[in-house]
Amino acid sequence: MSSSDALRLASDDRGRDGDVPTRPWHLLVVDDDEEIHTVTRLAMHGFECCGRPLEIHSAYSGAEAIDMLRQRDDIALILLDVVMETETAGLDCVHKIRNELGNQFVRIVLRTGQPGQAPEYKVITEYDINDYKEKTELTRQKLFTCVYTSLTSYRDLVALDRNRKGLVKVIDSSADLFDRDTFDGFAQGVIEQLAALLYLEQDFLVLSSSGLALEKPNGHIQVVASTGQFAGVQDEVDLDDKHPLVRQRIEDAMKNEYEQVFGADYFVACYNADGAARNILYITGEHPIDTADRTIVELFARNVAIAHHKLLLIERYQELLNE
Structure with a gap:
């Protein structure tokens, strides 16, 4: 190919092919209060980010959340309660996600109904989370903003990592082709x-x-x-x-x-x-x-x-x- 390689985006053939399936974003709500799950689903109904819909999953304890994350690696965002089966279940869950599972990409937003239980400054500085919210302050609009910015951050992190891995594979695979x-x-x-x-x-x-x-x-x-x-x-x-x-x-x-x-x-x-x-x-x-x-x-x-x-x-x- 010449140095001035031509590149164009073809017209969208989806009308002829049938719709190309759109991959949803996966949000995990971790809370021992069933009402929180219900309210979150209602608040996020019809939500889209970058043309992709949102699929919400539920876990009712930190242990259940960890089990789910062991089974799937496509969770982009976790809305995580602090106090569940124990007073520090949410914080313990963060530690396991980052250190035991080695998942550095999923965005984690801690939500608490008992702000005095885990001081905000201590949580932000000592745990690898992306935001810390009191449940009472998360209006529908604020929740929408929080989820949207978290998903775009996750998207960018994954894209950077994929580019890095892809460039390594280009080098390796090109060497194989030359042989x-x-x-x-x-x-x-x-x-x-x-x-x-x-x-x-x-x-x-x-x-x-x-x-x-x-x-x-x-x-x-x-x-x-x-x-x-x-x-x-x-x-x-x-x-x-x-x-x-x-x-x-x-x-x-x-x-x-x-x-x-x-x-x-x-x-x-x-x-x-x-x-x-x-x-x-x-x-x-x-x-x-x-x-x-x-x-x-x-x-x-x-x-x-x-x-x-x-x-x-x-x-x-x-x-x-x-x-």
């Missing part, structure tokens, strides 16, 4: 490494076409590697029969000469490996590829092009030696 010595191995490696890169169950196609290269006439598309729902797809006839929308997306990307195209839940990368053959990488998954993932995918796609070019040079060199 491939056959095109079949290279194509399969692209799929395997990108699957690991995105941490998702994604479906991939790696295709090569050469309508402009005259190697194959009439813009024939050949699938060189595939996985997931595309397993068994071999050529453009299969694409037309089984995945017509995928074929249309690929054709649009090539026709408009965009090198990288992001849609609601898919990505197309086009590049010229040696000036003759056009190659395409198509990815789709259950969930949208968010902004943090896009940066990693773009970088990986550029490295794929470089590795492929290196592979072609090696093949030509070996052909010359064999002549």
Whole structure:
């Protein structure tokens, strides 16, 4: 790819594909008073943050909260009572979350109906929490603000961590691709490494076409590697029969000469490996590829092009030696 890689956001195809499922934010309410759970759910009814709805979970003790957090790692925010099964159950829960479970991302807001039981200054300075509120001061508007800012903070922390891990994986996976010595191995490696890169169950196609290269006439598309729902797809006839929308997306990307195209839940990368053959990488998954993932995918796609070019040079060199 050139240094001026073109990038565009494709039109939203959700009207044709069916709606892309929107992942909710997960909020855990920890309180031994059933009324607090009911009031919180009523107050947060219809809440959205960054286009995503809120799903509320309930725990009625610190121990129950810890059990839930051991089972799932997608809780973004905890509204945590201080006094439950013991006078310090909430504070003990904070300690276990941060130190025993090692969860540094979930945002924790302590709520107390007995402010004198745990002095605010001591709690804020000695425990890794994000806010400390008295239940009587949390009006609907203040609760809304508290939840919204906590969720955006959680989102940013997770995105930073994913970028860090993703960049490490780009370095590791690119090194693996440069070690491939056959095109079949290279194509399969692209799929395997990108699957690991995105941490998702994604479906991939790696295709090569050469309508402009005259190697194959009439813009024939050949699938060189595939996985997931595309397993068994071999050529453009299969694409037309089984995945017509995928074929249309690929054709649009090539026709408009965009090198990288992001849609609601898919990505197309086009590049010229040696000036003759056009190659395409198509990815789709259950969930949208968010902004943090896009940066990693773009970088990986550029490295794929470089590795492929290196592979072609090696093949030509070996052909010359064999002549």
